[in-house]
Amino acid sequence: xxxxxxxxxxxxxxxxxxxxxxxxxxxxxxxxxxxxxxxxxxxxxxxxxxxxxxxxxxxxxxxxxxxxxxxxxxxxxxxxxxxxxxxxxxxxxxxxxxx
Numbered sequence: 001x002x003x004x005x006x007x008x009x010x011x012x013x014x015x016x017x018x019x020x021x022x023x024x025x026x027x028x029x030x031x032x033x034x035x036x037x038x039x040x041x042x043x044x045x046x047x048x049x050x051x052x053x054x055x056x057x058x059x060x061x062x063x064x065x066x067x068x069x070x071x072x073x074x075x076x077x078x079x080x081x082x083x084x085x086x087x088x089x090x091x092x093x094x095x096x097x098x099x
Contacts, residue, residue, distance in 0.1 A: 014048055021064065024055035032096055036089050045083065049093035 004013040011028070018026050030051035059068045071079065073094045076087040 010046055014046075018050070018053070021059075021061045022053075022057045022068070023060040024053040024057055026050045027052035027054070032093065034089050034093050036085065045086070045089075047086065047089045047093060049096050051097055 003017075004010055005016075008016075010033075014031070015026060015028070018024060027050075032049045032051075034047045034049065036045045036047060057068065059065050073091045076090055079087070081087060
């Protein structure tokens with residue numbers, strides 16, 4: 001899960017975090033923001049669907065992530081996520097790209 005640095009725009013945080021954690025440059029013209037907020041839990045989460053990038057996706061932060069992988073919408077329910085509603089938001093993002 002990415003965190004926004006002080007004074008950083010959310011889109012800049014997305015680009016930075018993807019570069020730092022996956023070692024790729026994303027194509028912002030192929031990125032779709034799916035904003036989710038849970039005010040009752042004091043959470044403000046932005047989920048982005050990114051359809052194109054330059055480079056090969058790798059786990060560039062093995063100290064932060066055990067592994068990375070590609071998952072279908074059906075497999076999302078079995079993942080340990082930061083918040084249970086993230087799986088539904090990701091299913092919506094996959095639908096945008098015809099998955």
